Amino acid sequence: MENIGELLKELRENKNLTLKELAEKSGVGPSTISDIETGKAKNPRIDTLINLANALDTEVNIFLDNQNKAKYKKLEDYKEKNQIFFSKFDKLSDNAKDKIIKMIEIFEDETN
Known part of the structure; x- marks a missing residue:
């Protein structure tokens, strides 16, 4: 190859x-x-x-070889999930967006 x-x-x-x-x-x-x-x-x-x-x-x-194809596929999946998340996030009220941001901050604190 x-x-x-x-x-x-x-x-x-x-x-x-x-x-x-x-x-x-x-x-x-x-x-x-x-x-x-x-x-x-x-x-x-x-x-x-x-x-x-x-x-x-x-x-x-x-x-891309098989190993890199798997990494590339994960990247593409990640991009797709991000697009879905942010398209839904954009439709939320400001109050709902603030709540989600606070939830993310809580998860960040737990991982640090």
Whole structure:
């Protein structure tokens, strides 16, 4: 199985992009891209991979092995739950919002 770096280099070269061009297009520094391609950066951040995938017109999943796919799935689930929570939270009265904030503060105190 190709590692992320080999795959990234292959995708970049297939698009006829230099490191500098991919950096400009993705917003990821050329040294970071180089580190990923050469294997110096073995576990790049998910936001870095998303930016690179977008710049290369591909899906981020192409970079993810099974372990990373599970982490990415958890992140996506978390984002979805946050969206649901905040869409419901926004519809509450100010009094209800204050009560929820106080409940969260109580839970924070219990974990500290």
